[in-house]
Amino acid sequence: MILNRWFGTRPAQLRALTAVPLAALIFAIITTLSGPAHAMKIQTIKSPGGIEAWLVEEHAVPMMAMRFAFEGGSSQDPTGNEGLANFLSAMLDEGAADLKSREFQERMEEISMRMRYEDSKDAFYGNFETLTANRDEAAKLLKLALNNPRFDTDAVERIRQQLQAALAYAARNPEKVALNEWYAIAFEGHPYARPSAGTQETVAKITGDDLEGYRKRTFAKDTLKVVAVGDINAEQLGALLDEVFGDLPATADLIAVSKTSPVAGGRQKVVEMSVPQSVAVFGLGAMERKDPDFIPTFVLNHILGGGGFASKLMEEVREKRGLAYSVYTYVYPYQHTSIFSGSVATRNEAIGESLDVIREEFKQMAENGPTQTELDNAKKYLIGSYPLRFDTNAKIASQLLGLRMDDFGPEYIDNRNDMMAAVTLDDVKRVAKRLLDTDDLIVTIVGKPTLQEGKEG
Amino acid sequence: MHKLGYCRLSTPSMALLMMLVSTLQTVPAQAQTRASEFTLSNGMQVVVIPDHRAPVVTHMVWYKVGAADEPKGVSGIAHFLEHLMFKSTEKIAIGEFSKIISRLGGQDNAFTGQDATSYHQRIAKERLGTLMEMEADRMVNLRLTENEVLMERNVIMEERRARIENNPTALLDEQMAATLYRSHPYGIPVIGWGHEMKKLSREDAMRFYKHYYAPNNSILVVAGDVTTEEVKKLAEETYGKIPANPDVNHRERPTEPPYIAARRLEYKDPRAGNASFHRYYVAPSYVTAEPGEAEALDLLFKIVAGGATSRLYKKLVVDEKIAATCGGDYAGWGLDSGAVSIYAVAADGVGLDDIEAKVDEVLDDVRANGVTAAELERAKKTFLADYIYDSDNQARLARRYGWALTVGRSVNDIESWPDAMSKVTLEDVQKAAAKYLDIRRSVTGWLLPEAAHGRGDGGKKVKQPAVHTRS
Numbered sequence: 001m002i003l004n005r006w007f008g009t010r011p012a013q014l015r016a017l018t019a020v021p022l023a024a025l026i027f028a029i030i031t032t033l034s035g036p037a038h039a040m041k042i043q044t045i046k047s048p049g050g051i052e053a054w055l056v057e058e059h060a061v062p063m064m065a066m067r068f069a070f071e072g073g074s075s076q077d078p079t080g081n082e083g084l085a086n087f088l089s090a091m092l093d094e095g096a097a098d099l100k101s102r103e104f105q106e107r108m109e110e111i112s113m114r115m116r117y118e119d120s121k122d123a124f125y126g127n128f129e130t131l132t133a134n135r136d137e138a139a140k141l142l143k144l145a146l147n148n149p150r151f152d153t154d155a156v157e158r159i160r161q162q163l164q165a166a167l168a169y170a171a172r173n174p175e176k177v178a179l180n181e182w183y184a185i186a187f188e189g190h191p192y193a194r195p196s197a198g199t200q201e202t203v204a205k206i207t208g209d210d211l212e213g214y215r216k217r218t219f220a221k222d223t224l225k226v227v228a229v230g231d232i233n234a235e236q237l238g239a240l241l242d243e244v245f246g247d248l249p250a251t252a253d254l255i256a257v258s259k260t261s262p263v264a265g266g267r268q269k270v271v272e273m274s275v276p277q278s279v280a281v282f283g284l285g286a287m288e289r290k291d292p293d294f295i296p297t298f299v300l301n302h303i304l305g306g307g308g309f310a311s312k313l314m315e316e317v318r319e320k321r322g323l324a325y326s327v328y329t330y331v332y333p334y335q336h337t338s339i340f341s342g343s344v345a346t347r348n349e350a351i352g353e354s355l356d357v358i359r360e361e362f363k364q365m366a367e368n369g370p371t372q373t374e375l376d377n378a379k380k381y382l383i384g385s386y387p388l389r390f391d392t393n394a395k396i397a398s399q400l401l402g403l404r405m406d407d408f409g410p411e412y413i414d415n416r417n418d419m420m421a422a423v424t425l426d427d428v429k430r431v432a433k434r435l436l437d438t439d440d441l442i443v444t445i446v447g448k449p450t451l452q453e454g455k456e457g
Numbered sequence: 458m459h460k461l462g463y464c465r466l467s468t469p470s471m472a473l474l475m476m477l478v479s480t481l482q483t484v485p486a487q488a489q490t491r492a493s494e495f496t497l498s499n500g501m502q503v504v505v506i507p508d509h510r511a512p513v514v515t516h517m518v519w520y521k522v523g524a525a526d527e528p529k530g531v532s533g534i535a536h537f538l539e540h541l542m543f544k545s546t547e548k549i550a551i552g553e554f555s556k557i558i559s560r561l562g563g564q565d566n567a568f569t570g571q572d573a574t575s576y577h578q579r580i581a582k583e584r585l586g587t588l589m590e591m592e593a594d595r596m597v598n599l600r601l602t603e604n605e606v607l608m609e610r611n612v613i614m615e616e617r618r619a620r621i622e623n624n625p626t627a628l629l630d631e632q633m634a635a636t637l638y639r640s641h642p643y644g645i646p647v648i649g650w651g652h653e654m655k656k657l658s659r660e661d662a663m664r665f666y667k668h669y670y671a672p673n674n675s676i677l678v679v680a681g682d683v684t685t686e687e688v689k690k691l692a693e694e695t696y697g698k699i700p701a702n703p704d705v706n707h708r709e710r711p712t713e714p715p716y717i718a719a720r721r722l723e724y725k726d727p728r729a730g731n732a733s734f735h736r737y738y739v740a741p742s743y744v745t746a747e748p749g750e751a752e753a754l755d756l757l758f759k760i761v762a763g764g765a766t767s768r769l770y771k772k773l774v775v776d777e778k779i780a781a782t783c784g785g786d787y788a789g790w791g792l793d794s795g796a797v798s799i800y801a802v803a804a805d806g807v808g809l810d811d812i813e814a815k816v817d818e819v820l821d822d823v824r825a826n827g828v829t830a831a832e833l834e835r836a837k838k839t840f841l842a843d844y845i846y847d848s849d850n851q852a853r854l855a856r857r858y859g860w861a862l863t864v865g866r867s868v869n870d871i872e873s874w875p876d877a878m879s880k881v882t883l884e885d886v887q888k889a890a891a892k893y894l895d896i897r898r899s900v901t902g903w904l905l906p907e908a909a910h911g912r913g914d915g916g917k918k919v920k921q922p923a924v925h926t927r928s
Contacts, residue, residue, distance in 0.1 A: 040511075060510055061849050093765070102775065105765045109835050112842030131842055158774060165781035165802050169730035174623060274728065277618035308564075309543070309555035319552055322611025325619050345619050377560050384562015388579050391511035391681075392849045 040390060042400065042410040047238035049246045053226040054400050054410060055237050058393055062132040064230030065393045066240075067401040069123040071223035074196040075257050075336075076214065080205070083198015084214050085124055087163060087206050089117035094155040096144035101155045104141070113138040115145065121192055122335040123405060124218060129394075132231045135240070143244045146219060151208035163203050170197065174279040174446040175343070177271055181444040182281040182341070185269060186262035192337065220252035221245060227400040229393040260337045261285040268443045270451070278351040278447025282358065283341025284440045287431070289333035289406050295419050296427040297331050297340070297435060302378045303370045303428070304361065304436075305329025305342050310377065312365070316357050317344060323354045333406070340435055352451040359438050366436040369429030383417045492858055492868050493685045497692060499701040500673030504858050504868065505688045506680035508851040514585050514681030515852045517577040518592050519859040521676070522669035524647040525571040525793070526708055531661050533649020536569040537613055538662045542576065543567075544605050546598040549591065551605070561587060571643055572792040573863040579852060582682045586691050593695040596670055599663075606659040614655070617648050625726035625904060629735065633902045636720050637737050640711040643794060671702035676862045680855040710793060713739070721901040729906035731781060732803040734812045736901045740787065740893045742795035744864050751789045752874075752881050753889040754797065758787040759836040760828045760886075761819065762799055766835070769799065772819050779807045779815060792864040797893065809903050820894050827887030841875055 043055045077084040093108065093115060095101040108115065111134040118125050126146075130138035170176040180195045187193035198206075224245060228237050262285040287293045305313040305328050317327045329342030346354040370378075390396050403412055445451075492506045524535045545551040558565045563580030578588055621627045631646050638644030648654070677696060679688045716739060743751040762769050762785025773780035783801035801812050847853050861871050 058510065061845065063845055063849065065849075102766065102771070106835065109766055109839055112838055114846070129846060131845060154775075158778070161774075161778075161781040161804050164805070165731045172625075172728040172730055275623045277615065277623050279623075307559060309552070310559040315552070318612055320608065322608035323615070325612055325616035345623075346615060347618060377556070381559045381562055384560075384581060384584075385564060386562075387511055387513055387581060388562075388564060391513050391579075391851060394849060 040396065042413070043234055044410060045234045045238060047241040047246075049242040051221065051224070051226065051241040051245050053228060053237060053241055054404065055227070055232070055234055056229040056393075056396055056400070057231075057233060058229060058396075059231050061393065062231050063393070064130060064132065064135065064228060064232045065397045066126075066128045066226065066228040067397045068126045068128075068224060068226040068245075069401060069405060070218050070220065071123055071252065071335075072218040072254060073120045073123045074194070075121050075191040076218055076255055077191070077194070077198070078210075078255070080202060081198075081210055082194045082202040083163065083196070084206055084210055085119040085218075086197045087159065087203065088211050088214055089119050089124065090159045090163065091151060091155065091211055092117050092145045092149055094159065095150040095152055096141075097148040097150070099144070100150065100152065104145075107141060111137050111141070113141060115142060119196060121196060125401075135232070135236075139240050139243050143247075146244065147247050149212075149215065151211050153208065156206075156208050156211070160203060160206070163197065164200060167197060167200055167203065172273070174273055174275050174277070175345070177273065178279045178281040178343070178444045178446040181269055181271055181446070182283060182442060185267050185444065186283070186339070186442050187260055187337070188263065190260045191257055192260060192334065216249070217253045220249045222250060223252045223254070224248070225401060225404040227397050227404060229397045229400070257336050262337070262339060262440075262442060264440050266439050266441050269445070270449060271444065271446045272448060273446050275447050276347060277345050278348050278445050278449040279343065279345045280351060280355055280443060280445045281341065281343050282355070282441055282443045283339050284435070284437070284442060286331050286333070286338040286340035286435055288338045291338075293427070293431045293434065294331075294333065294338075296423050296431045299375070299378050299382065299420065299423050300365070300370070300428050300431055300435070301329055301331045301340065302382060303374050304365055306331070307378060307381065310381065312361050312374075313342070313344075313358060316361055317354055321353075321357065323350055323357070327354070327358070348448045349450050351445060351447065351449045355443065355445075359441065362436045362438050362441070365432045366438075367433075369425065369432050372425055375423070375425050375428055379420055379423065382420050386417055491872070494868050495685075495689060497672065497697045499697060499699060501692070501696050502676045502862060503688065503692055504676065504678045504862060505683065505685045506678070506851065506854050506858060507682075507684070508680055508854070509682050512582050512682050513579060513851075514582045514679055514683055515577065515579050515855045516585060516588055516592070517575055517678040517855050517859050518596070519676040519678065519863045520574045520670055521572075521674050521708070521863050522574055522665075522706075523570050523572040524645065524649075525642040525710060526669065526706070527642065527645070527665070530653060531657065531665075532645045533613065533647075533654040534657055534661050534665050535574055536648055537610070537654070537657050538665050539567050539569045539574050539576075540609050540613060541601055541606065541662050542595055542599060544602075544609075545600045546594050547600065548594055548598070554591065554595070557591065558588070563588065569647055571647060572790075573860060575856075575859060575863075577852075577855070585679070585683065585687075586695075589691050589695040593699060596672065596675070596696070597699055599666060599670075601659050601662060603659055606662065610654070610657060613648065614651070617651055617654065620648065621646070622651075625724070625729045626733070628726065629724040629902050629904045632722055632724060633735060633737055633900050636722060637739060637796065637900045638794075639714060641713050641793060642710060643791065668704075668706040671705045672696055672699045673701040674705045676859060678855045678859040678862075680851040680858075708792070713794070716895070716898045719896040719899050719901070721903075723903040723905060725905045725907045725909040727906060727908050729904050730802075731805075732809055732906060733904045734799075734801045734803070734809050734816065734901075735904065736799045736816070736899055738797045738893055738895070738899045740789075740795045740797050740898075742791040742793070742864075743789045743861075743870075744792055744866065745794060746789075749877065749881060749885055750889055751787075751795065752878050753885040754787045754795070754893065755789060755840065756833060756836045756878070756881055757823070757828070757886050757889055758785055758797055759839060760832045761785065761823060761890075763836075763839075768819050768823070769801070769816065773801055773812065773815055777815055779804055779811055783816075790860055790864065809905075813901065820890075823887070823890045824894050825891075827883055827890065830883060833881070833883060833886060837879060837881070840878055844875060 046052050074085045095104045112131055114129040116127050184193050287297050305311045313327045317323045324344050324346045327344040331340050344354050389399050492504050494504045496502050527534050543554045561584045563578050565578040567576040635644040769783050773783050780801040781804050785799035787797045789795040
């Protein structure tokens with residue numbers, strides 16, 4: 001076993017700050033921009049069949065990575081069918097067309113192709129990698145997986161068992177339970193409240209027809225976003241896009257999802273679980289991705305809880321008081337809402353103290369904001385570390401897809417550090433005041449916490 | 458998604474650590490990662506891995522010391538010291554190390570294993586010199602106050618709760634490792650036993666630091682947009698100025714007695730989810746194996762337990778439908794020993810005795826008959842392709858070289874790995890299976906979602922209830 005000094009989940013930092021649907025031109029390079037990696041040039045292309053994509057050519061390693069997404073994700077699961085998108089994400093290498101599950105998987109191995117899927121609340125993501133030598137064959141398999149998956153009964157049952165075992169395991173994982181409870185409370189009545197993986201009951205009922213129904217409704221060209229990085233040129237990518245995605249329907253048939261915000265007024269819920277350490281998830285509503293205050297919020301997050309050992313919460317909760325191994329926050333813009341959230345884990349007797357410290361830091365920050373030095377230090381990191389997000393093909397692909405999902409153009413990458421640099425102390429003070437109202441804080445705690453009376457609610 | 462719960466090798470890509478770069482026919486010249494190495498006059502080894510795609514570098518210092526080098530009764534001190542290394546020196550104020558790196562636009566962290574302790578940063582290449590100055594400084598100038606030590610001890614206790622005590626599979630794993638090794642310290646958890654961690658002191662940490670942290674007991678690895686000459690100059694100006702420590706401790710660890718009895722244990726925990734089956738066998742590592750044996754074990758375990766095309770998955774999950782999922786791995790990076798691990802999560806209503814019987818059927822078959830030529834070819838292809846995919850990531854490359862050199866392997870060992878892999882024959886694989894999948898070398902663990910009651914079973918065979926409960 002290897003122990004790292006610390007870990008944290010900061011999804012907001014995994015999404016690059018991001019990009020704009022592209023002008024329709026015939027197969028042609030529309031723009032070329034150089035990014036933070038000195039040699040990186042982003043080409044925006046359109047295939048002969050009309051599919052748009054971003055491409056970064058990088059021929060040093062004989063492989064390519066392609067990331068793509070269809071709008072939808074688990075918020076498109078029909079009521080009573082919760083867990084459907086997640087189920088589908090595990091089914092697309094379980095056989096397609098004439099190839100049954102095992103044949104399909106062996107074929108993937110023979111050509112060293114990598115293909116996996118995951119769902120978020122807003123989208124269904126695909127991740128495809130192939131060695132240059134096997135690219136054509138790999139594209140054919142990918143096409144089959146997306147267009148003609150089999151959903152054989154025995155494969156569906158096998159994956160159902162796995163998903164149910166995973167749910168049983170997650171039901172006893174304090175972190176997972178705390179997170180699910182948080183969304184259930186924050187977004188009650190909205191699709192975001194539902195657990196993406198579903199429940200034992202809903203997963204038990206999902207059928208092959210349900211899976212095919214979801215696929216048909218959501219896998220479509222109008223909501224598809226694609227990026228590719230690696231050993232492939234624009235013309236080759238155009239042909240690959242048409243091969244893989246060309247036969248999908250033109251438009252998706254999506255259930256409308258309304259805008260929402262986390263419930264106001266503050267909530268605290270304790271779920272009893274017999275573990276020595278309680279896990280708490282805390283959070284509230286935040287600025288949307290396109291809000292002018294989003295970038296200052298991103299900087300604020302870094303200062304407060306997103307910056308690892310440089311953050312206030314790490315300093316106060318871990319370094320000064322030894323209350324936790326891990327404490328962090330993140331700002332995460334969804335398509336229909338945005339949240340500022342975080343987590344801490346502390347022994348049952350002291351979780352109340354950890355949460356008190358966190359509330360106090362929220363209040364301090366809302367009242368006084370950070371110091372000029374704290375702001376300068378945060379900006380130095382956020383600006384100086386931007387190139388670290390672009391040093392592998394896989395990471396470049398993830399960054400670019402993040403930009404596309406947020407409807408930004410490739411020029412975002414060139415402008416991003418200027419936007420960070422322009423953030424002033426007043427900006428951060430303003431967003432701190434607007435954001436960090438502890439009266440609205442929603443807290444879920446899983447464990448056997450000893451909490452003082454009067455601290456709840 | 459398909460793999461859930463517990464996995465002994467929880468660190469991503471650990472299975473690939475020992476595999477490395479080199480002359481694959483399909484790899485064009487520029488993708489052949491070629492490391493260069495040299496040694497400073499004080500004995501510090503240096504490895505440079507060029508990657509000029511982005512203007513960034515990965516910098517790592519590896520100490521040839523880990524949890525398995527701890528004195529008896531002081532378990533956890535290697536990892537505790539790793540945390541304390543971020544406190545202060547004369548030049549760096551308390552808690553400032555990571556903050557300075559952050560202001561430079563860099564990211565830093567550290568990790569501890571049984572055989573190695575590593576400190577690493579990723580940063581824009583212009584900042585490399587500053588970074589090396591700071592890392593060299595804390596190699597010998599660490600300062601610790603009593604209060605810092607006490608606060609950080611609370612942090613590692615919380616870390617133990619988060620990683621181990623909140624997690625039934627981790628608790629079983631700890632018990633199984635302690636049973637697998639009878640004399641060798643690999644049986645003691647890296648994070649330490651809780652009752653010993655509680656007593657760790659400033660003196661324990663400083664003693665360990667003085668014994669092991671020295672240029673002649675460490676390896677510098679720099680990957681990224683730099684040349685060997687640049688790194689050499691910077692290394693001489695920083696690490697090169699620290700005198701060698703002639704009294705640095707050398708690893709002398711107890712060795713294992715012969716394996717004559719299979720061991721088994723069960724752990725009951727109502728938090729466990731589905732019942733699950735686990736087994737470890739002691740096997741050689743790349744360091745201790747006869748030539749070709751470790752490569753054969755890697756291939757064997759890919760075929761037997763790696764993913765949805767493996768024999769165990771086919772038998773237990775696809776054909777018999779008695780397991781929800783299963784898998785396994787060969788961990789070949791240890792200095793003194795390797796291990797293979799297998800797990801299977803029971804399907805609803807299936808007893809672990811049924812699971813165990815089918816696992817043994819699969820293993821007995823490969824012990825007797827080996828694997829097929831098609832399986833071996835597919836497994837080789839997967840490993841060699843993984844190598845190409847992995848050469849996309851400079852941090853991962855730095856980690857491979859660092860780890861290998863820390864346990865005494867050479868750059869050449871690493872870079873000739875694909876060759877060695879491609880030479881493995883069907884006979885080699887079958888021999889490895891017959892020799893190492895010997896039940897006497899093993900520990901079997903059952904994790905049951907039940908309340909522990911403390912009563913003996915009166916000599917009756919332990920039976921799992923046919924139906925398990927879910928919350």
